[in-house]
Amino acid sequence: MALKVALLGCGVVGSQVVRLLHEQADDLAARVGTPLELAGVAVRRLGRRRDADVDPALLTTDAEALVTRDDVDIVVEVIGGIEPARSLILAALNSGKSVVTANKALLAEDGATVHAAARANNADLYFEAAVAGAIPLIRPLRESLAGDHVDRVLGIVNGTTNYILDKMDSSGASFSDALEEAQALGYAEADPTADVEGFDAAAKAAILAGIAFHSRVTAADVHREGITEITAADVASAKAMGYVIKLLAICARSEDGRSFGVRVHPAMIPRTHPLAGVREAYNAVFVEAQSAGRLMFYGAGAGGAPTASAVLGDIVAVARNVLANTRGPEESTYADLVVHPVGETVTRYHVSLDVADKPGVLARVADMFAKQDVSIQTVRQEGLGADAQLVLVTHRASDAALSATIESLRELDIVRDVVSVMRVEGEDTP
Numbered sequence: 001m002a003l004k005v006a007l008l009g010c011g012v013v014g015s016q017v018v019r020l021l022h023e024q025a026d027d028l029a030a031r032v033g034t035p036l037e038l039a040g041v042a043v044r045r046l047g048r049r050r051d052a053d054v055d056p057a058l059l060t061t062d063a064e065a066l067v068t069r070d071d072v073d074i075v076v077e078v079i080g081g082i083e084p085a086r087s088l089i090l091a092a093l094n095s096g097k098s099v100v101t102a103n104k105a106l107l108a109e110d111g112a113t114v115h116a117a118a119r120a121n122n123a124d125l126y127f128e129a130a131v132a133g134a135i136p137l138i139r140p141l142r143e144s145l146a147g148d149h150v151d152r153v154l155g156i157v158n159g160t161t162n163y164i165l166d167k168m169d170s171s172g173a174s175f176s177d178a179l180e181e182a183q184a185l186g187y188a189e190a191d192p193t194a195d196v197e198g199f200d201a202a203a204k205a206a207i208l209a210g211i212a213f214h215s216r217v218t219a220a221d222v223h224r225e226g227i228t229e230i231t232a233a234d235v236a237s238a239k240a241m242g243y244v245i246k247l248l249a250i251c252a253r254s255e256d257g258r259s260f261g262v263r264v265h266p267a268m269i270p271r272t273h274p275l276a277g278v279r280e281a282y283n284a285v286f287v288e289a290q291s292a293g294r295l296m297f298y299g300a301g302a303g304g305a306p307t308a309s310a311v312l313g314d315i316v317a318v319a320r321n322v323l324a325n326t327r328g329p330e331e332s333t334y335a336d337l338v339v340h341p342v343g344e345t346v347t348r349y350h351v352s353l354d355v356a357d358k359p360g361v362l363a364r365v366a367d368m369f370a371k372q373d374v375s376i377q378t379v380r381q382e383g384l385g386a387d388a389q390l391v392l393v394t395h396r397a398s399d400a401a402l403s404a405t406i407e408s409l410r411e412l413d414i415v416r417d418v419v420s421v422m423r424v425e426g427e428d429t430p
C-alpha cells in the first residue's frame with residue numbers, strides 16, 4: 001500500500017518536491033519499500049501558473065482539511081513563516097501524521113511547541129532543509145555526532161547574503177543589483193529583509209546551537225547583525241588588507257563549558273581561509289567536536305532543487321519510520337545550558353576612523369584603546385588631510401571592551417566619524 005504525502009505550499013521549493021516525487025517515483029518506492037503518492041497540494045490560489053506539473057485535481061486551498069485527512073501519512077510544509085504554517089503543522093502532528101518542514105523561522109521562533117506536539121503524538125518532525133539547504137547538517141548533528149561533544153559550529157548559512165557579498169567582492173556589483181539576482185535565482189526568502197538583516201541566518205544558528213549543545217535556543221537568543229550597512233568601501237578596504245567579508249553564524253561553548261554564545265554578523269576573514277572560497281549561494285559549516293575534531297560541510301545552501309533534495313531525504317527517512325512503526329530522534333534539550341551575552345564574546349576587530357590629520361591624533365586614539373585594555377595589532381593611515389582614515393586591527397578583546405572603546409572614540413573631537421567596526425575571525429582557527 002502506498003504512503004500518502006500532503007504538500008503544503010508549491011513555490012520555489014514545493015514545486016521541486018513535486019517534480020522529484022514524480023521523476024524519482026520508482027527509486028523512492030524501492031528505497032522506502034512502498035510507493036510514495038502525492039495525496040494533495042495546498043496552495044494559496046488555484047489556477048495560478050506554477051513551475052510544477054501538478055495534477056489540477058490534487059490542488060486545494062483548504063490546507064487544514066488536507067493535513068487532517070485520514071489517508072494522509074506524511075505532511076510536508078514548505079509555505080514558510082509562522083502562521084498558518086505552525087497551526088497546520090500542529091494539526092498534522094495532532095492527527096498522528098509525521099511532518100517534514102523547511103521552516104527555520106518557525107523552528108527558531110517556537111520550536112518548543114512543535115517538538116512537544118511531535119513527542120506527544122509519537123510522530124516524526126524532520127527539518128534537514130531548514131538549515132543550509134541541501135547540505136546534510138541536521139542529521140549529522142542529531143545522529144552521527146550524538147556520541148561526541150560539540151564545542152563549536154561556525155560557518156556561512158545564508159545563500160542570499162553570501163551571493164551578495166561575493167558579487168560585491170568579485171565584480172564590484174552594487175548591493176541592490178546583487179540582491180535582485182539572488183531573488184531571481186530563488187535563493188531569497190519571500191521577504192528578503194529576512195536574509196539581508198540576518199534573521200534567516202539567526203534562525204538557522206538558533207537551530208544549530210540547540211542541537212549542538214542539547215539546549216533550548218530561540219531566535220531571540222541570537223546576537224544578530226545583517227549586511228545592509230556594508231559598503232563597497234568596506235569590501236574594498238577588506239580586500240586591500242587580504243580579507244573578505246562574509247556573514248558568519250558562530251555558536252561556541254564558553255571555556256568553562258557552562259554556557260555558549262550564538263551570534264550572526266558580518267566578519268572579515270583572511271582570503272586564505274577555507275570559508276573565503278565559498279562563493280555565490282553556497283554554504284559551508286565547520287563543526288568542531290572533541291573526539292571527531294574539525295569537520296567541514298559544504299554545498300548548496302539555497303535554491304529550489306537543492307532544498308527539495310533535503311526535503312526528499314527527510315520524506316524517505318520518515319516514510320521508513322512509518323513503515324517500521326518507529327520514529328527518529330526527538331528534540332534533545334537535557335543539558336539546559338544558558339546563552340551568554342554577546343559582551344562576553346572575545347575576538348579581534350577592524351576599526352575604521354575618519355580623523356583629523358594632525359600631530360598627536362594617533363596617540364589620543366591609541367589611548368582610548370589602552371584605557372579599555374584593548375591591544376592594537378596593526379594601524380595604518382589611508383588618505384591625507386580631510387580624507388584621512390585610520391584603520392586599526394586589534395588583538396583579541398571582549399565585545400564589551402571594544403564597545404566601550406568605540407563609545408569613547410566617538411566623544412573625541414579629533415574623530416570625525418567611526419566609519420566601520422567589524423569583527424575579524426578565522427585567523428587563529430577556522
Ligand SMILES: NC(=O)C1=CN([C@@H]2O[C@H](COP(=O)(O)OP(=O)(O)OC[C@H]3O[C@@H](n4cnc5c(N)ncnc54)[C@H](O)[C@@H]3O)[C@@H](O)[C@H]2O)C=CC1
Pocket residue numbers: 008009010011012013014042043044045063077078079080081084102103104105129130133186187188189190301302303304307
Ligand atoms: N528557497 C530556498 O532556497 C529555501 C527555502 N527554505 C524554506 O522553504 C520554505 C519555502 O520557501 P520557498 O519555496 O522559497 O518560498 P515561496 O514563497 O517560493 O513558496 C511558498 C509558497 O507557499 C504558498 N502559500 C502561502 N500561504 C499558503 C497557504 N496558506 N496555503 C498554501 N500555500 C500557501 C505561497 O503562495 C508560495 O507559493 C520556507 O520556509 C523557506 O524558509 C529553506 C531552504 C532554502
Ligand SMILES: N[C@@H](CC=O)C(=O)O
Pocket residue numbers: 130132133157158159160161187188189195200301302303
Ligand atoms: N533565503 C535562504 C534560503 C535557504 O535557507 C538563503 O538565502 O540561504
Ligand code: NA
Pocket residue numbers: 128129130131132133134135136137138310
Ligand atoms: Na540541510
